[in-house]
Amino acid sequence: MNPAKNMITEKVDSLWVNVHLATMTETGPYGMVKDGAIAIGGGKIAWIGKGIDLPADFESQAAEVYDGQSGWVTPGLVDCHTHLVYGGSRAREFELRLQGATYEEIARQGGGIRSTVIATARRMIKSLLNQSIPRLLALMQEGVTTVEIKSGYGLDLETEIRMLRVARELGESYPVTVVPTYLGAHALPPEFEGRSDEYVDFVCNEVMPEVAAQHLAVAVDAFCEGIGFTHQQTERVFKTAKKLGLAVKLHAEQLSDLQGTALAARYGALSADHLEHVSQEGVKAMAASGTVAVLLPGAFYFLRETRLPPLDLLRRYSVPIALSTDCNPGSSPVTSLLLMLNMACTLFRMTPEEALAGVTRNGARALGLQNRIGTLEQGKDADFVIWDIAEPAELAYRVGFNPLKQVVRQGKLRPELS
Ligand SMILES: [Zn+2]
Numbered sequence: 001m002n003p004a005k006n007m008i009t010e011k012v013d014s015l016w017v018n019v020h021l022a023t024m025t026e027t028g029p030y031g032m033v034k035d036g037a038i039a040i041g042g043g044k045i046a047w048i049g050k051g052i053d054l055p056a057d058f059e060s061q062a063a064e065v066y067d068g069q070s071g072w073v074t075p076g077l078v079d080c081h082t083h084l085v086y087g088g089s090r091a092r093e094f095e096l097r098l099q100g101a102t103y104e105e106i107a108r109q110g111g112g113i114r115s116t117v118i119a120t121a122r123r124m125i126k127s128l129l130n131q132s133i134p135r136l137l138a139l140m141q142e143g144v145t146t147v148e149i150k151s152g153y154g155l156d157l158e159t160e161i162r163m164l165r166v167a168r169e170l171g172e173s174y175p176v177t178v179v180p181t182y183l184g185a186h187a188l189p190p191e192f193e194g195r196s197d198e199y200v201d202f203v204c205n206e207v208m209p210e211v212a213a214q215h216l217a218v219a220v221d222a223f224c225e226g227i228g229f230t231h232q233q234t235e236r237v238f239k240t241a242k243k244l245g246l247a248v249k250l251h252a253e254q255l256s257d258l259q260g261t262a263l264a265a266r267y268g269a270l271s272a273d274h275l276e277h278v279s280q281e282g283v284k285a286m287a288a289s290g291t292v293a294v295l296l297p298g299a300f301y302f303l304r305e306t307r308l309p310p311l312d313l314l315r316r317y318s319v320p321i322a323l324s325t326d327c328n329p330g331s332s333p334v335t336s337l338l339l340m341l342n343m344a345c346t347l348f349r350m351t352p353e354e355a356l357a358g359v360t361r362n363g364a365r366a367l368g369l370q371n372r373i374g375t376l377e378q379g380k381d382a383d384f385v386i387w388d389i390a391e392p393a394e395l396a397y398r399v400g401f402n403p404l405k406q407v408v409r410q411g412k413l414r415p416e417l418s
Contacts, residue, residue: 025375129170160184
């Protein structure tokens, strides 16, 4: 079939030629097309394929023709799990941990998440924006075109709303798609000490309806863990989210197995994230519900965890695996998605192709955006990155090196970031 016949737009605005394509579709390794070309129309991919098959009239139609100089093109990267809006820093806590305290001990002593909650609550929108912008820009410098941002350091109604507004404003101010998530059940605020069920009532009855009414989040997340919220409390959060028409996802099985993954799967969660302690039953449940496994090698590394996520089980049950920075001040102060590719390979033994799928195709799926982004296919958003690399595996292979040449977002060449 001649792909030109399937054009979804009559008009070609711009053309990229002399590029190699890692389309990340599931047709062979990396969905690879050597010596390829991409035609863009109306911000979408109007045509993609071998350069030699490029319809002759495209060049005359296109207002711009770009020579990719034999660079490799991948889909725009998707960072599907971040907490990048927050106030303060936890460098001091890092230091304490190196003096012997564990993550759980610090959390139980009112440190950890709570110290970020205090630092975040003190800050107004402008100050939170100013703190968050450099983190967002660092991700974008490495080709991120879609980023999920969670609330969860406000906990009270006003600060949670403020965090979600900051997330929205970041997406409006920069050429990046921000996908906001409400994470009220992240930590127990001190004023609810010993009354965690009442806090969950507050999350479900007061905050979530307001977040939904103002369209400030598309999904709801929770931290189902011994130092977080119980299985039952998490289920109440999910029930309310579903009633309000919000998607769900979960921080599950990071430090222990509370069977949060199976619960998330039962509620049709987009993703279950962390998963170092997930059981075979949990993995089976994810496979049945189509829930994406989001692995977070930055947190694994930073907390010096030793229990690996069960990669073989996830592969055996064909659970899609995404990767993310988990950018947060306490357990993963990471703003490099390329570094996560390398860590997923070195620490988790994922292949470079699996790792790249984790920040493209499967990252998109973890956000429910697989019909729009995540692979390079006709009809999808023209979000892609041109890299100065000799082969796609180089993106996961190198450490501390950024081979990004150019970024195209929604069909337009992204200007220099500042
Ligand atoms: Zn997280």
